[in-house]
Amino acid sequence: MDNLDKYFNPETPAATHPKIRTWTSLIESNPVFIECEIYRKREGLDFLPIKIYLRYRLTDDVPQQDDHDDWDDGLNQFLIAKGIHAISEENEGIRFNLMLSRRLQNIEIRYGEGYFNAVFLVVIESGFGANAEIASMLKIVGPGNPHKGTSYPDVLSSIEGAIKMCADCLVKELKYPRDAAQRILIETVKQYMDERFSITNARFLGFI
Amino acid sequence: MHISHYNLQSTTKRCCRRLKSWLQEHVCKQNSQSNSKLPRCDVLLFVATPTEKEKLEEVARSLNLQFTRRQGKAFKYYDLGQVGTYRVMAVKSEVGAFGHDGSAARAIAAKIETHATGLVSLGMAFGTDPHKSTGFRGQNKGDVLVSRILLPYDNRRVRSVDGAVVTDYERVVPYHAKESLVKALRKHSMSSEWETHVHFGAMLTGGALIECARFRDDLVRRLSDRGELVIGGEMEGAGLLAASNPRAPTWIIAKGILDFADEERDPKSPQFARDRAIACECAAKFVLTALLSDNPDEQN
16 A cells, blocks of 8 residues: 655655755754855865855854865755845855855756857846946857757746846845845856856956 | 079970969969968868878869868868868878877867867777687778777776786777768768678777787777777777767867788888778778768758
């Protein structure tokens, strides 16, 4: 006889990561302070494995504690759903860069990376081109000039949609005010472009 | 550049004038290219031998693609221009992954210099199934091998057990190729021209020049449990791993079967030179036609 009730019971937790149960009870204990840090240390031309740190103070009279685990999309999504901010806007940029990379990867696989690169650069130029740092990156990388065939509107809206999902997370789930969310989104795009097109690495090696 | 004109018959004089004109044009073009900014590319092709480079150029030109030499700050590149929706360039390293001019050093720097987001190692490989015994359709010289997984077999442990040499391959972990490139090549491999001539699977990569069927078969037997059947092996792929975070791979290997890494391998034979040319040409043609035909409008 089947016993599938637990899968359809809305009360049953749907934790996809072993840390979620621990961190759920931690967050529900209403600590006086809680935030996360995405630890992503650059080493040479690449990055060390990424970790998520959860820093918290249960009450005012106890010292700050922390817990951590390897970066996991599900674990990060859990923290976002609980409204846990990263330690700084720059650190939010790291976090959202990882999220944006995952979302954009599916578009790249579907349409091919040549076309993805071309349309992506058009999206960034039109939406973020006014930012001086991003404009400088666009100048290094060059224009996209995609062929505007039947798939162009779909690729364009898919890429814009992935960026919009990040913007929605920032405003609706993490409750950042618009100006802070905007700064974080710009930081996210900067970090994504930097890694995708090896811009900091090119500076390290003296190519630019 | 000054060329002396000798007192030659008129046809020879005309040839000299044409040669001078060509040289002046070539030198001027080279100078102007070395001063112009290197363009960004989407896909950077890596070749390692003169034959691989020559065949890539031949195939590119046969497909009406350019093959313009460009001087970057670090290396010399060959600009194939727009290949379908991909901006493509090529660069040559030395044979092997390591060493001063090997594929590792070249891949790390060239990927950064060109801002490439995809790396393709082209050229020659060895196959693992000359007798067509795997139950798959079997392999022939000139067939193209495409790596979904790369297995660096040099990452092994060699021990002495009761005086005997025992080699342990447990440390060999599989590295996955870039999904978008696998998809583009996979789609093209299903066309009628290629469907029986392209094989996808795991490829061995390492520094050994293998001419021993027993060693080859031992590697295949012991490493085919890493997620895919081992379809072949080559020597430069490990270098591309150096240019790529394993969590976000940017590479793929696509190489033509030159031989089967067994006792029949004879580099001195005229047939070997013919097989080499065919293997390089097939790999170049497969990849370039795959990029040319990868049409985003067909995704919807």
